[in-house]
Amino acid sequence: MGRTLAEKVWDDHVVRRAEGEPDLLFIDLHLLHEVTSPQAFDGLRLAGRKVRRTDLTIATEDHNTPTLDIDKPIADPVSRVQLETLRRNAAEFGVRIHSLGDVEQGVVHVVGPQLGLTQPGTTVVCGDSHTSTHGAFGALAFGIGTSQVEHVLATQTLPLAPFKTMAITVEGELPEGVTAKDLILAIIAKIGTGGGQGYVLEYRGSAIRSLSMEARMTICNMSIEAGARAGMIAPDDTTFDYLKGRPHAPEGEDWDAAVAYWRTLATDEDAVFDAEVFIDANSLTPFVTWGTNPGQGAPLGANVPNPEDFEDPQERTAAENALKYMGLEAGTPLREVSVDAVFVGSCTNGRIEDLRAAADILDGRQIADGVRMLVVPGSVRVALQAVEEGLDKVFTAAGAEWRHAGCSMCLGMNPDQLAPGERCASTSNRNFEGRQGKGGRTHLVSPQVAAATAVLGHLASPADLSDRVAVEA
Amino acid sequence: MEKFTTHTGRAVPLRRSNVDTDQIIPAHWLKKVTRSGFEDGLFEAWRKDEDFVLNRPERQGASVLVAGPEFGTGSSREHAVWALQNYGFEAVISSRFADIFRGNSLKNGLLTVVLPQETVERLWELVEADPTAEITVDLEAREVRAEGVTASFELDDNVRWRLLNGLDDISITLQNEADIAAFEATRPSYKPRTLPVA
Ligand code: SF4
Numbered sequence: 001m002g003r004t005l006a007e008k009v010w011d012d013h014v015v016r017r018a019e020g021e022p023d024l025l026f027i028d029l030h031l032l033h034e035v036t037s038p039q040a041f042d043g044l045r046l047a048g049r050k051v052r053r054t055d056l057t058i059a060t061e062d063h064n065t066p067t068l069d070i071d072k073p074i075a076d077p078v079s080r081v082q083l084e085t086l087r088r089n090a091a092e093f094g095v096r097i098h099s100l101g102d103v104e105q106g107v108v109h110v111v112g113p114q115l116g117l118t119q120p121g122t123t124v125v126c127g128d129s130h131t132s133t134h135g136a137f138g139a140l141a142f143g144i145g146t147s148q149v150e151h152v153l154a155t156q157t158l159p160l161a162p163f164k165t166m167a168i169t170v171e172g173e174l175p176e177g178v179t180a181k182d183l184i185l186a187i188i189a190k191i192g193t194g195g196g197q198g199y200v201l202e203y204r205g206s207a208i209r210s211l212s213m214e215a216r217m218t219i220c221n222m223s224i225e226a227g228a229r230a231g232m233i234a235p236d237d238t239t240f241d242y243l244k245g246r247p248h249a250p251e252g253e254d255w256d257a258a259v260a261y262w263r264t265l266a267t268d269e270d271a272v273f274d275a276e277v278f279i280d281a282n283s284l285t286p287f288v289t290w291g292t293n294p295g296q297g298a299p300l301g302a303n304v305p306n307p308e309d310f311e312d313p314q315e316r317t318a319a320e321n322a323l324k325y326m327g328l329e330a331g332t333p334l335r336e337v338s339v340d341a342v343f344v345g346s347c348t349n350g351r352i353e354d355l356r357a358a359a360d361i362l363d364g365r366q367i368a369d370g371v372r373m374l375v376v377p378g379s380v381r382v383a384l385q386a387v388e389e390g391l392d393k394v395f396t397a398a399g400a401e402w403r404h405a406g407c408s409m410c411l412g413m414n415p416d417q418l419a420p421g422e423r424c425a426s427t428s429n430r431n432f433e434g435r436q437g438k439g440g441r442t443h444l445v446s447p448q449v450a451a452a453t454a455v456l457g458h459l460a461s462p463a464d465l466s467d468r469v470a471v472e473a
Numbered sequence: 474m475e476k477f478t479t480h481t482g483r484a485v486p487l488r489r490s491n492v493d494t495d496q497i498i499p500a501h502w503l504k505k506v507t508r509s510g511f512e513d514g515l516f517e518a519w520r521k522d523e524d525f526v527l528n529r530p531e532r533q534g535a536s537v538l539v540a541g542p543e544f545g546t547g548s549s550r551e552h553a554v555w556a557l558q559n560y561g562f563e564a565v566i567s568s569r570f571a572d573i574f575r576g577n578s579l580k581n582g583l584l585t586v587v588l589p590q591e592t593v594e595r596l597w598e599l600v601e602a603d604p605t606a607e608i609t610v611d612l613e614a615r616e617v618r619a620e621g622v623t624a625s626f627e628l629d630d631n632v633r634w635r636l637l638n639g640l641d642d643i644s645i646t647l648q649n650e651a652d653i654a655a656f657e658a659t660r661p662s663y664k665p666r667t668l669p670v671a
Contacts, residue, residue, distance in 0.1 A: 015656040016649050024649060026656050028664055038506035046508060047474075049643070058667040078504045085506040096667050117665045147551070147580070147642070155646045157653055250663040258663035 002268025004165045005234050006200040009140040009265065013123050015157050022159040028122035028139075030152050031108045032059035032095065034086040035413075036127030040150035041089040051093045053156045058117065059090050059097040062107045063413045067376055067403035070100055079414065093153075106379020106405045109133040109347035113217065114381055116246025120235035120262040125152055130347050130429065131230075132223040136216035137243075138235035138265050140200070143224065163229050164274040166199040167267075170207040172281035177462055179357070180215035181349060181427065181446035183207070183279070184222045185287040185297045191277060193295040196228030199275065202267065203233050207281035213242040214353040221348045222429050225294035234266040286461040288334055289431050289444040291322030296431075298334065300449065300461055306330035325433055326441050327421070334459050337443070341424040342373040342400075342454040343436070344447055346410035349427035350378025352385050354447040359391040361451035361462050362398040368457030373400035374416060376408040400454065412437040425453040474582040476639035479611040480563045482536035483604065485526055486597040492540060493547030494574060498556040500548075511556035531604035539596045539608070540567040545574025554581045564610040566617065568593050579632050580641065586610060586617060592624045612636060 003011070016024040030053075037059070044050070051057060064079035074080040083100070090097035098104040104111060109130055112118045118134040124141035125131060127149040134141035144158070152158055168187060174180075188195075201223050208216070216233050223231025240259055243249045250258045289297040290304050296319065298305065307319035307330065323330060328337065344350070344358045355377060367373050375395045377383035383405050386392055392402045409416040410428040412435065418424055420439025427450050428435075431442035443459060452460040502514040519525045526532060538557065544567040545553060554577045557565065565583065568590040578585045588596075599619055600606050609618040612633060617624045635645070646653075 016652045024646065024652070026653070026660075029667070039508050042507045042509070047641075047643070055666045055668045081504075081506060117667060119665050122665065151643050151646065154643045155653060156657075157646055159642070159646065248665050248667070250665075254663035257661065261661070261663070 002271035004267040004271045004273060005138060005202055005232055005265055006140060006163070006165055006230070007271070009121050009123065009138070012121065013140075022161050024157050025123060025160050026157055027125050027152050028056060029112065029117055029124045030057045030156070031112055031124065031126035031128075031131070032057065032086070032149070033062050033108050033126070033128060034082040035063045036146050037089065037149055038082065038085045039146050040127070040153055041093065043147070043150040044093070044153055049154045051095060051153045054094045054096070056156060057095050057153070058112075059086060059095050060105055060108050060111050061086060061098070061100050062105075063407045063411070065100045065105075065404075065406040066414050067374075067406050067408050067416055070404050075415070103380050103384070106377075106381065107347045107350060107407055109217075109221065110350060110378035110382065113137065113213070114246070114379060116243055116249035119243065119249070119258070120239060121265050125158065129224045130221050132228070133217050133221040133347055135220040135223065135230050135232040136213060137239055138232060138262065140230060140232065142230045164199045166196065166201050166228070166275040166277065167273040168201055168203050168277045168279065169205040170203065170279045170281050171205045172207055172283075173210070174207055174281050174284060177448060178284050178286060179446040179448060180211055180218040182284055182287040183281070184219045185289065185294065185444060186284055187277070187279060188222065188226045188295050189287070189297045190279070191226055193225060193293050194227045196223060196226035199228050201226070201228045201231040202273070203231060204267070205281075208233060209236065209238075211238075212353060213238060214351045217351070218348055218354075222294065225429060235262045236266075286446065286449050288425075288449060288459055289442075290326065290328060290334060291319060292325055292431055292433050293318070293322075294429065294431060294444060296322055297444065300334055300459060302334055304328045304330055304332045304334060304337075327423070335464070336458060337423070338458040339371060339425050339443070339453055340422045341418060342367070342371060342450050343376070343409040343424055343426040343428065344450050345374070345376030345378065345408050346426075346428035347378060347407075348429040349447050350376060350382065352382050354427065355382065355386050355391050356389070358447040358451040359394040361448060361465065362400065362455065363394050365398055365455050365465070367399040367454040371454055371457055373398075373454045374403055374409055375400050376403045376416070377405045380405045398454075409436050411435055412440070418442075425450050425459060474639045474641040474644065477563070477582060477584055477612050477636040479609060479613060480536065480584070481607050481609040482563065483532070483534065483606070484537040484539050484596065484600040484608045485532050485535045486600050487526060487538060487540045488597060490541035491543040491546055494545060494550050494553040495547055497545065497553040498550065502556070503550060503552060508555050509559055511552060512559040512561070515556040515560045534561070536561055536563045537608045537610065538562050538565045539593060539600065540565055541593075542567060542569045542590060544570050545578075546571040549573045549577070551577045551581070554578045554583050558583050566593060566596065566608075566610075579636065582636060582639070582641070584610060584612060584636060586626050588617060588624050588626055592617075592622065595622055
C-alpha cells in the first residue's frame with residue numbers, strides 16, 4: 001500500500017525500531033530560542049553531556065527581544081537573564097546563535113526557512129509549538145517540551161509515539177481578498193481546536209498548490225491551533241524555487257540529488273489517510289475570530305454569534321465566557337466592532353508578502369484616529385527587504401509604528417502589550433485570554449483585514465475601502 | 474541520574490493533603506533558568522512560619538518526606554520535583570500522588586512510594602514521637618522499613634529497572650549510540666547543516 005508524505009518522512013528517519021517501544025527518530029534540524037532552552041542546557045551541564053550535533057543546531061533570540069531601542073540594555077530583568085543565558089549557553093556548547101542586533105536575528109520560524117535550513121523531507125524540532133510552520137516545505141516539524149529539547153541536544157534523536165494522518169483537501173480558487181490566513185482560520189473553525197489531535201495534517205488540493213511558500217507557512221503555522229501534531233504540504237516546484245540559492249540550500253550535484261529525493265516525497269495515490277476533510281476554496285470569505293480560542297471564528301460579514309445557538313453545552317459555555325471576556329454582544333455585526341490597536345507581525349504573518357499586502361492597502365491612506373498600529377517584521381532580513389521596497393515609509397506615513405524584528409505583540413513577553421480591555425486586530429495566531437497583555441482582547445485576522453481595520457477603526461476588509469477615495473500623500 | 478537502590482534517612486512528616494505544585498514551588502520561581510537552586514523555594518509560603526515542620530531543628534538533614542494524600546496536584550511543573558531534590562529529599566511517601574507529578578518524579582530519580590494511608594499514619598506517629606527514627610526505602614526489595622513497620626509497595630518493572638540503574642531518557646537512548654552513529658553515517662550530503670556558510 002502507498003504511503004503518505006508524513007509516513008515517508010517518518011520512515012526515512014527511524015534510527016531504531018523495537019517491538020513495544022516508540023520509534024527512535026533522527027532529528028535533522030534543532031531550532032532553539034531563549035525561553036525553552038535554559039533548563040535543557042543546564043540539564044546537560046549537570047550530567048556532563050555535550051551537544052551531539054552542533055552542526056544541526058541553531059539559536060535565535062525572539063520572544064523577549066524589545067522592538068524599540070534595541071541598542072540599550074533590556075529593561076525587564078527576567079527577559080535580560082533569559083537572553084544572556086542563551087548567549088552564554090550557545091558560547092559554552094558551541095551552538096550557532098543570532099542575537100539581537102545580528103542581521104540573521106528574528107522569529108525562529110521565520111529565520112529557519114529564510115536561511116534555507118528548512119528543507120523538504122527533513123525532521124525539524126524546536127521547543128515551541130509553532131514549529132509546525134516548517135511543514136510548509138514537506139518537513140515533519142513539531143514543537144517539543146524542555147526535557148525533549150535536552151534529549152535532542154544530547155542525542156540528536158527523539159523517541160516518538162506514532163501519529164495518525166488527516167488529509168485536508170482544499171479545491172478551487174481563493175476569491176480576491178481571501179488569503180491563506182482566512183483559509184486556515186476557516187479550517188480550524190470547521191474541525192475545532194481539538195479536531196487535529198493526534199494527527200499530522202496534510203494540506204492538499206488545487207488551492208494549496210497555487211499558494212506561495214509564505215502563504216503555505218501561514219497555513220502550517222496554525223496547524224497546532226487545531227490541536228495537530230504537525231501540518232505538512234508536499235514539496236513541489238514552488239518549494240524548490242523558494243529554496244534555490246538560499247544560504248543553506250544544497251548546491252550543484254547535491255541540489256540535483258536533493259530535488260530528485262524531494263520529488264519522491266508526495267503522498268502516493270493509493271495511500272490511505274486516517275481521516276479526511278474537504279474545503280471548497282471558492283466559498284471562502286475573509287475570516288475573523290470573535291472569541292478566545294482560534295476555533296471561535298466567523299466570516300467577517302457575519303454577526304457575533306449567540307451562545308444559545310450552540311448545541312454542544314461545552315461550546316455554549318465557552319462562547320458565553322468568550323463574549324464576556326471579549327466585551328461583545330451577541331448579534332453585533334463583526335464589521336461594527338471597533339478596535340484600539342492593530343498588530344501586523346508574528347511567525348504567522350510577519351513575512352515580506354504579509355508586509356507588502358498590508359502596505360498595499362495603507363499606501364496613501366491614514367489609520368483611523370485613536371488606533372495604534374504596530375508593524376513588526378518577523379526577522380531582520382524581512383525588515384531590510386521591506387525598507388528596500390520603501391514599505392516602512394508607507395507604514396509610518398499612514399501613522400503606524402515600524403518596529404524592530406521579534407515576536408513582539410504576538411505574546412506579551414516583551415514591552416509590546418495591550419492594556420486591560422484594549423481590543424486588537426492581530427495577524428498572530430492565538431487569541432487566548434491575556435495573550436497580548438493582561439485583559440487584552442484579540443481578533444485574529446489576515447494582514448489585509450488588519451490594514452483595512454486600521455484605516456476604518458473597525459473590523460473591515462479591503463473591499464470596504466473601495467468606496468473611499470484614497471487620501472493623496 | 475543517580476542510581477537508586479536503597480535509601481535510609483530521617484523523615485519529615487507533612488500532615489497535609491492535596492499539596493499542589495504551586496505550594497511545593499510557587500510560580501514566581503519558574504523564571505529561573507537552571508535546574509538547581511530551587512531549595513529555598515520549596516514550600517516557600519509555609520516556611521515563613523517558624524513552626525512549620527521543615528523549619529524545626531530536629532528535621533534538618535532529613536531526606537524522606539512522608540506526605541498526606543493527593544500530593545503534587547495542580548500544574549505540571551517539573552520544578553516541583555527539582556525543588557524537593559535540591560532540598561535533599563530522596564524519596565516521598567504518600568497514599569496517593571497526582572499522576573503527572575509522579576511521572577515527573579520517577580523520570581528525575583525522585584522515588585515516590587505509594588503506601589496505604591494507615592501505614593502513612595504509623596510512619597507519622599513514629600517519626601513525630603522520635604525525630605531521630607530512620608526510614609529505609611528499599612527499591613530492590615520494594616519495601617519500606619522502619620521500627621515496627623515493614624510495608625511492601627508496587628512499582629512498574631520498567632520504571633524500577635531504570636531507577637536501579639540510574640537511567641534517564643537520555644541514557645537509555647544513548648545505549649543505542651551505535652544505531653545513531655550508523656544512521657548518521659548514511660545521511661546524504663545534501664541534508665542541511667547550520668554551520669555558518671563560508
Ligand atoms: S511570533 Fe508568536 S507564535 Fe511565533 S514564535 Fe513568536 S511568540 Fe510564538
